Amino acid sequence: MSSTQASDRAVAAPWYAAYPAPRNAQPESLTREQVLEMLKSSDPSGGGARKFLLVDLRRNDHEGGTIQGSINLPAQSLYPTIPTLYSIFKAAGIQTVIWYCSSSKGRGNRAAGWFGDYIADQGDTAMKSKVLREGIKGWAGAGDEYREWMVEYTPSTWEK
Template sequence: MASTEPPWHANYPSPRNTAASISRQEVLQWLQAGKLPGEDYILADLRRNDFEGGTIRGALNLPAQSLYPRIPTSYSLLKRAGVKHVIWYCGSCGGRGTRAAGWFVDYLKDQSDTTMKSLVLEGGIKGWARAGPEYTGFMDEYDASAWAQ
């Protein structure tokens, strides 16, 4: 039976802008080269109820459902930390990832910030976890059974 409740994002505006994407291969290359999240980029895992099976090493869990009102504070913290790339991902990056990244692009434009980028991880965590051992080797709390479905 379909829910009659509005989606979680119904109380927030639609993003005005679309974020660029980044390939999992590029992120993997950064990790393999020892460029860790927190140096000049962060990984933002947007999952809440479906946060299972592991996450990319070093990612912050910032559930999409509570993100929108926290964007100004998140931006301020990231700016002070010197972050240049914010890489957003959810399960497949078809909904929460693109929405969150778009909201962040909107905020960056509103601040006239051209030094920070908001990016969507292509394929999300599902794509990452199913891409093979070179990827899962860079996951914390990896559980193969969660990705076998």
């Protein structure tokens, strides 16, 4: 095999090609306005647990800040962990998982679709898997009200 052929093989398939396509390529989504309202109306200091969880799927491009209360689960390692994540989220009383990446057009939709498939396969009608429309770029670019709900916000990242 020539070095060109080896190079073509190395770049031919994206990371997600190793996994099945989600049955729903366009999962249900939430606007940043809806998510901001959810954040504002859930006060963790009030003793009640949040019924939703934000998941930031970025890995190499995880810079510039993230939405308060989010956890970082890089999309590239997500698929094999879905059964475990489902069990953890279910035990924690999470009713809605909100996935996002930079724009939520690739990783966000894929993750929400995969997790939604798993939820459906469990016969679970209480938990929902949704995507944040426009991702973190849309959030960070929407003004001060949204940036106030970010941790480690770095203006220079979003000015590019």
